[in-house]
Amino acid sequence: MWQTIWRTVLVYIIVLIIVRIIGKRGIGQLSPFDFVVAIVLAELATMPMQYPNLPLWHSILPLLILALLEIVLSFAALHSYRLRRLLDGQPQIVIKEGRILKRELRRARYNLDDLMAQLRERGYPDVADVETGVLETSGRLSVVPRSHRRPLTPADLGIAPPREGLPVVLVMDGTVIKENLRQAGRDLQWLERELSGMGLSAGRVFLATMNCAGQLFINELDSE
Template identity: 60%
Template sequence: MMGKREIGQLSPFDFVVAIIIAELAAIPMEATDEPLWNSILPLVILGLLEVVMSYATLFSRTLRCIVCGRPQVIIKSGQLLRNEMRKARYNLDDLLGQLRDKGIVDVGEVEFAVLETSGKLSVILKSQYRPVTPADLGISTPYEGLPTVLVMDGSVIGENLKEVNLDENWLNEQLRERGLEPKKVLLATLGTDGRLFVNEK
């Protein structure tokens, strides 16, 4: 109901609702003399309130800022913004710890650091400290894309086979060449370059 969000990305409102729902769900277990309906009705109301609020924040930036807060720039152009850190009650130990977590030990390498509404720190390094990419060297690279999962836990995924214009006969033939059958395969994927990866159970 809350959508595909990790617990670390929940807004304070979502987090509080989740805790209240857990408390309400425990009431009928603790007070067996209370009718179950007395707990179900508040759970349904809270669930609906959560869904309505999450939809409302999708379309209203003002409401989203009130409920979820705003990202705060903690480091700008390589300089610590102490006032922003005070507003967020974010101390230097927190900052250095999150930088180390990203493999950064020198604050001087950071161009921008943004404290997201989830509490995570997004970091953009100065250009001279970023890893070199093929684009920097003027090297063209082939298209990679995502591999298509054909077999998972011994089950053939028919819709994925259709997407790549193949059928089960082709798959069975490829697996027979490896001395396997679908039910003995843990994972089989087809890369965009046409290579079939097979991992048996």
């Protein structure tokens, strides 16, 4: 039993490291090549659990070789357009000026039901409202709506929008994120002054964020 446990833990750690090294693309963003690599990785990872008598290196060595090939090809694809097209394919325009391009659908082996489902998911059930529809290499549909269906923006009204950006997390679970604090141009003394003015300390804060305007949002820890 203990042999199975340590083999499982070891393979888990190796696969976790390999996945972290390969990249951060989500399942919905995987190219066909990456998807095949993920399937093979999963199959190789299960071998030590399925066959306890199999030497562990029979699984680990192919995992490392596969990870190395993936890394090498990924770096090569960064500098080669042809290699990217070979590995990932290229996007296809399947809707143009409100008309579905049947030939492109046939080339992509993409049926109308799938196309209409993706249009509905993006809030465009009527094809006539779509200026351009692009089938990405991941299989997802990108939609550029026609001008009369696009949401109104501040630029359309001649208004200068306020500065926007992601809020910075300063405290999480009672722990001060010093790196984020430094990037926000603040120091620990400033944070302590702000919190003490509210009768709080960092240890009593569940989440503290600061927006682009310098305003703090504080969510206290619930008392148990």
